[in-house]
Amino acid sequence: MTLTAIVLVIISAFIHAGWNMLVKSRQASAAFLMAAMAVGAISLLPVLIYYLDYLHYIPQQVWWLLMATGISQTFYNMALGAAYRNGDLSIAYPIARAMPVLMVGTFTLITSGIEALSQIALFGMLLIVIGTFLLPLSRLNQWHIGQYLNLGCFFAILAALGTTAYSVIDSQALQQLRQDLQLTSIDASLLYISLMSIFAALSFLLTLLLLPGGRQQIRELSNAPKRPIILVGIGTTFTYALVLAAMLYVDDVSYVVAFRQLSIPIGVILGLLILKEQVGLPRLLGVIIMFVGLVMVAMG
Secondary structure, three states, rough: OOOOHHHHHHHHHHHHHHHHHHHHHOOOOOHHHHHHHHHHHHOOHHHHHHHHHHHOOOOHHHHHHHHHHHHHHHHHHHHHHHHHHHHHHHHHHHHHHHHHHHHHHHHHHHHHHHHHHOHHHHHHHHHHHHHHOOOOOOHHHHHHOOOOOHHHHHHHHHHHHHHHHHHHHHHHHHHHHHHHOOHHHHHHHHHHHHHHHHHHHHHHHHHHOOOOOOHHHHHHHHOOOOHHHHHHHHHHHHHHHHHHHOOOOOOOOOOHHHHHHHHHHHHHHHHHHHHOOOOHHHHHHHHHHHHHHHHHHOOO
């Protein structure tokens, strides 16, 4: 990786962990996250306008995939918000961030067979499992099943499922968009994320309008501070933009995928220093093991 790519990914990791910490510190409601997604979608409108002529050539299947990823994004954000309202950032964030790698790897094993993954990647997946089991423990010698049976862990796993779903969907949609429209990877990514953000925001809004209490949450936004919403919305968009930019400065994008997992220990440190969470040895050890596992999967 070049120095430019490293700097871009480090900034991206800090921003990603930072907006998650902000969501946790605000005990953000579903309406808060919906509004943040709307801000992200609005910020990407210039990108969509730039690629406006391509909209007529997007195949129907991609539009269906955009609807599916919008639903998955809504599911992810609602689960993530619930995880932060019911648990520590230093537990929920690593689970929500790392488990999708394991879930996507499992999906690959099921669909393509064990030969699709290297031994290094398989060992890395095992480390992710071990690290995940260590996160909720307060002491290594006081393991109990009840430490995992809480709403924080439950919703973090649901958030990871949402991430897995939209990751698989987005991968298929991007591949088809790039092939059918004969776009470069960066052009396809920019066009897709500008469309995806709109579908996600609209899906989230529709979900809230249909859910009991959702309309009340939306009305309460009028009295809520707007700055945190804007920061989270811009943060989510800017994070992805920096990752895309970093990919332009590497020969192998797996290095970027691996290095961006730096956000996991950053998230734990923010939980410790700013949110004053109790981060004991098992949690720190779990994060380190997960981080090593994630890097092995990305590099493998």
